[in-house]
Amino acid sequence: MNCNRKCRNGYCCQFLVLHIPKETDKIWLLYHKIKILGKSDEIEDHIKIRIDIPCKHLNKYGLCKIYDRRPKVCVDAECPL
Numbered sequence: 001m002n003c004n005r006k007c008r009n010g011y012c013c014q015f016l017v018l019h020i021p022k023e024t025d026k027i028w029l030l031y032h033k034i035k036i037l038g039k040s041d042e043i044e045d046h047i048k049i050r051i052d053i054p055c056k057h058l059n060k061y062g063l064c065k066i067y068d069r070r071p072k073v074c075v076d077a078e079c080p081l
């Protein structure tokens, strides 16, 4: 990933976006404070949800504390901004 520090808070290290079937019980999602982002553009009859789970390796300045040995998924990720 090419990070240009545009967000200043490690935005991409703070949540996970998943695509789930649209008939999933929404009240359960709300009880768990999971954000519903709306219809999935990628998968038919699915919605997108956002689960806020900041990485434990993110420091208070929005930088990765283990940058040189971060997981491959972090290396391969595209900046969402």
Ligand code: SF4
Pocket: 001, 002, 003, 004, 005, 006, 007, 008, 009, 010, 011, 012, 013, 078, 079, 080, 081
């Ligand atoms: S790669 Fe992540 S930390 Fe860097 S600017 Fe994009 S969202 Fe922010």
Ligand code: SF4
Pocket: 012, 013, 055, 056, 057, 058, 063, 064, 065, 066, 067, 070, 071, 074
């Ligand atoms: S390991 Fe580093 S790059 Fe990967 S999510 Fe955590 S803070 Fe972000």
